[in-house]
């Protein structure tokens with residue numbers, strides 16, 4: 001393994017696990033097509049360092065208790081969970097041993113859509129949140145960089161049907177992003193399951 005791309009297990013102060021075959025590809029495609037067509041996708045404005053931008057992707061929020069979620073100066077009002085999303089929520093809880101109340105869906109329409117450097121460290125998520133991230137459709141690179149040690153960074157391809165779990169102190173020590181790419185890429189849907197307190 002090259003020095004520039006250490007594996008997830010080699011990263012200090014980082015607890016991230018990737019299960020590549022969490023969903024079999026056929027089921028994952030069924031879910032992808034249903035979500036692509038049936039989700040009430042929206043594009044919101046966000047404030048980054050005081051400037052307002054259209055978010056470079058589409059999103060939708062679901063919550064079992066109807067709680068809204070605020071990040072980057074944006075408050076998203078949730079939809080009630082659908083049976084499909086609730087089924088995934090329960091399966092991911094069983095696989096991870098964690099509980100989830102919220103699902104944030106991201107749709108990256110093409111390589112021009114992205115998700116900039118951030119950590120999922122809002123107070124409403126609690127101290128060391130467990131965040132479960134399911135990927136469907138096109139493969140995109142998930143980049144990680146340490147907040148202090150600039151020599152520590154890596155990139156992991158998130159493939160169709162894979163489940164990435166971020167937990168422990170990861171959000172306090174590391175930032176993550178999905179960068180834009182010049183490659184021609186099909187749409188990708190990402191579901192992040194979180195617990196809101």
Ligand SMILES: O=C(O)CCC(=O)C(=O)O
Pocket residue numbers: 104106115120133142158176178190192
């Ligand atoms: O699309 C992804 O894989 C990451 C999504 C993400 O980091 C987020 O929604 O907080």
Ligand SMILES: [Fe+2]
Pocket residue numbers: 118119120176
């Ligand atoms: Fe995130």
